[in-house]
Amino acid sequence: MKTVYVDNAATTAMCPEAIDAMTECMNGAYGNPSSLHHAGQEAASIIVKAREDIAKCLGAEPNEIYFTSGGTEADNWAIRNSARLGAAKNKNHIITTAFEHHAVLHTLKKLEKEGFEVTYLDVSEDGYVTAEQVEKAIKDETCLVTIMYANNEIGTIQPIKEIGAVCKAKGVLFHTDAVQAVGHVAIDVKEQNIDMLSLSAHKFHGPKGTGAFYCRKGISLVGLMQGGAQERNRRPGTENTPAIAGMAAAMKKACAEIDKNAEYVSALRDKIIDSIVEAVPRTRVNGGRSPRLPGNVSFCFEGIEGESLLLYLDLKGICGSSGSACTSGSLDPSHVLLALGLPHEIAHGSLRISLCEYNTEEEADYIIEELPKVVKRLRDMSPVWERIMKEENE
Numbered sequence: 459m460k461t462v463y464v465d466n467a468a469t470t471a472m473c474p475e476a477i478d479a480m481t482e483c484m485n486g487a488y489g490n491p492s493s494l495h496h497a498g499q500e501a502a503s504i505i506v507k508a509r510e511d512i513a514k515c516l517g518a519e520p521n522e523i524y525f526t527s528g529g530t531e532a533d534n535w536a537i538r539n540s541a542r543l544g545a546a547k548n549k550n551h552i553i554t555t556a557f558e559h560h561a562v563l564h565t566l567k568k569l570e571k572e573g574f575e576v577t578y579l580d581v582s583e584d585g586y587v588t589a590e591q592v593e594k595a596i597k598d599e600t601c602l603v604t605i606m607y608a609n610n611e612i613g614t615i616q617p618i619k620e621i622g623a624v625c626k627a628k629g630v631l632f633h634t635d636a637v638q639a640v641g642h643v644a645i646d647v648k649e650q651n652i653d654m655l656s657l658s659a660h661k662f663h664g665p666k667g668t669g670a671f672y673c674r675k676g677i678s679l680v681g682l683m684q685g686g687a688q689e690r691n692r693r694p695g696t697e698n699t700p701a702i703a704g705m706a707a708a709m710k711k712a713c714a715e716i717d718k719n720a721e722y723v724s725a726l727r728d729k730i731i732d733s734i735v736e737a738v739p740r741t742r743v744n745g746g747r748s749p750r751l752p753g754n755v756s757f758c759f760e761g762i763e764g765e766s767l768l769l770y771l772d773l774k775g776i777c778g779s780s781g782s783a784c785t786s787g788s789l790d791p792s793h794v795l796l797a798l799g800l801p802h803e804i805a806h807g808s809l810r811i812s813l814c815e816y817n818t819e820e821e822a823d824y825i826i827e828e829l830p831k832v833v834k835r836l837r838d839m840s841p842v843w844e845r846i847m848k849e850e851n852e
């Protein structure tokens with residue numbers, strides 16, 4: 459059976475450029491980048507180059523980029539550091555949204571226990587927040603606004619530049635978790651008024667367990683851990699040279715091809731959404747159609763369970779997701795779908811298909827052919843669907 463991999467928001471396959479960069483690095487540049495001899499300096503120069511490449515893709519300066527173990531660490535770092543800066547000035551209020559990734563939400567929950575006050579902005583039915591909402595929520599005690607660039611479950615893209623402008627005018631730090639956006643939509647941190655940004659390599663065909671934190675120069679930054687002097691004294695531990703090289707190669711490629719990929723992938727996305735909405739009654743498309751990540755398709759099918767849907771699709775070779783990989787395994791419906799105001803029973807029947815430029819037209823057609831059959835089969839067995847149909851016929 460062939461595999462149709464459409465779970466690219468959970469993680470992506472690595473691109474050949476990233477694999478080559480890593481292999482080359484593992485074969486040759488095994489020195490410790492902190493060593494003074496030429497073997498160490500060769501590794502150090504790979505890191506210098508990677509930092510330049512990544513900075514360039516974001517419109518940042520190389521010395522504003524810090525390598526991390528991924529998006530989660532970058533999110534924790536941005537929030538913790540901002541909280542520290544806020545606390546020093548007696549500012550203990552943070553603004554975020556109700557549908558952030560758990561790396562943000564759980565860090566904020568912890569800060570609430572430590573005495574911080576957090577405002578969770580409501581998101582609209584179609585999955586957006588506005589700069590006006592942010593402006594209204596800012597008070598004298600606000601030290602940070604953290605709002606994701608694009609949502610990992612429903613793909614909606616937030617008005618980052620406008621939110622950044624509000625924060626700038628009010629003198630409040632602005633962080634964005636851009637893990638889903640980097641490599642998929644064009645970003646310029648200066649132009650978009652972004653003070654801090656998190657990214658993760660494995661979401662754009664780079665290696666897992668590596669990411670970066672952009673922190674605008676001028677913001678005082680201390681590390682989460684203590685140790686050696688790596689990353690300009692802020693992130694101790696021997697650098698993962700191969701992963702950093704792989705991330706830079708993947709990012710360079712993704713950024714060079716961003717428009718071409720977005721055009722191709724969003725056409726597949728729209729074809730799947732339009733066809734399924736037409737073929738399957740009582741389908742809800744989660745999240746507004748635009749602005750939306752090129753690869754994100756998110757449905758709720760009334761009367762069925764997302765988990766069973768995934769298992770049946772898997773039997774057909776289709777790898778999708780019921781929401782985010784991080785919440786699967788728990789039976790609670792996703793906090794993202796609940797934040798849109800969906801009732802529990804509808805939120806349970808969710809399916810996320812996340813595409814990338816490796817997906818083909820044939821794969822999209824296969825999904826369009828198989829998905830309605832699977833939904834029908836599950837509905838035929840579902841007492842909830844039976845009730846819905848009964849009510850409809852009354």
Ligand SMILES: *Cc1c(COP(=O)(O)O)cnc(C)c1O
Pocket residue numbers: 467468527528529530531559561606608609610635636637638657658659661667668669
């Ligand atoms: C995947 C993801 C993360 C976590 O990144 P890791 O590198 O897996 O730690 C954080 N935020 C968003 C929006 C994500 O999609």
